[in-house]
Amino acid sequence: xxxxxxxxxxxxxxxxxxxxxxxxxxxxxxxxxxxxxxxxxxxxxxxxxxxxxxxxxxxxxxxxxxxxxxxxxxxxxxxxxxxxxxxxxxxxxxxxxxxxxxxxxxxxxxxxxxxxxxxxxxxxxxxxxxxxxxxxxxxxxxxxxxxxxxxxxxxxxxxxxxxxxxxxxxxxx
Numbered sequence: 001x002x003x004x005x006x007x008x009x010x011x012x013x014x015x016x017x018x019x020x021x022x023x024x025x026x027x028x029x030x031x032x033x034x035x036x037x038x039x040x041x042x043x044x045x046x047x048x049x050x051x052x053x054x055x056x057x058x059x060x061x062x063x064x065x066x067x068x069x070x071x072x073x074x075x076x077x078x079x080x081x082x083x084x085x086x087x088x089x090x091x092x093x094x095x096x097x098x099x100x101x102x103x104x105x106x107x108x109x110x111x112x113x114x115x116x117x118x119x120x121x122x123x124x125x126x127x128x129x130x131x132x133x134x135x136x137x138x139x140x141x142x143x144x145x146x147x148x149x150x151x152x153x154x155x156x157x158x159x160x161x162x163x164x165x166x167x168x169x170x171x172x173x
Contacts, residue, residue, distance in 0.1 A: 003044055007100055010093075011037035028065045032058065036097060043104035053151050057158040064165050 011034050018030035035058035042051035122139050132138035140148050 001044060003100060003103060004041060007037050007040050007044070010096065011041075024069045025066065028062065028069055031065075032062045033093065033097075035062070040097070040100050040104050043101070044107070046108070047147070048108065050147065050150055050154070053154050057154055061158055061161055064162060068165055 014030045014033035014037065018027040018034070021027045021030060035054065039051050039055045039058065042048070042054060122143060123135065126132070126135045126138040126143075130138035130142040132142070
């Protein structure tokens with residue numbers, strides 16, 4: 001899938017931009033582009049549950065980081081007119097993101113249409129293969145363990161990041 005490689009290229013480019021930017025807000029926005037690229041990667045790889053978790057965590061973390069870095073004053077019109085190249089790049093990246101998002105969502109099956117009938121296999125074989133008393137537990141911890149591990153890792157990382165942003169530095173009481 002060539003789309004995965006193109007999105008990966010844009011993610012690497014956004015990560016390099018985040019490292020090289022002078023302003024902290026610009027770096028946060030570039031890191032947001034990396035996270036949104038990861039959402040698209042999950043959608044193209046047909047993991048919409050991971051994409052939803054990543055999207056929610058990405059939006060919450062971006063809100064926290066932007067709130068931590070933005071001053072209350074807004075840029076004047078003259079500043080926006082001087083930075084026409086930044087606005088053009090923003091529109092270009094937004095267009096590319098929307099196009100890839102459309103392509104990723106276009107490839108998903110219709111709601112309710114079974115693409116694969118793994119649910120029948122899970123229901124018929126969960127008890128004897130896993131030994132769990134609950135089918136949901138056997139699916140989450142045995143059949144889809146890596147998926148669950150990925151979701152838990154994303155949630156844990158977001159909690160640690162939120163604590164790092166919201167903590168009071170130098171508490172000594």
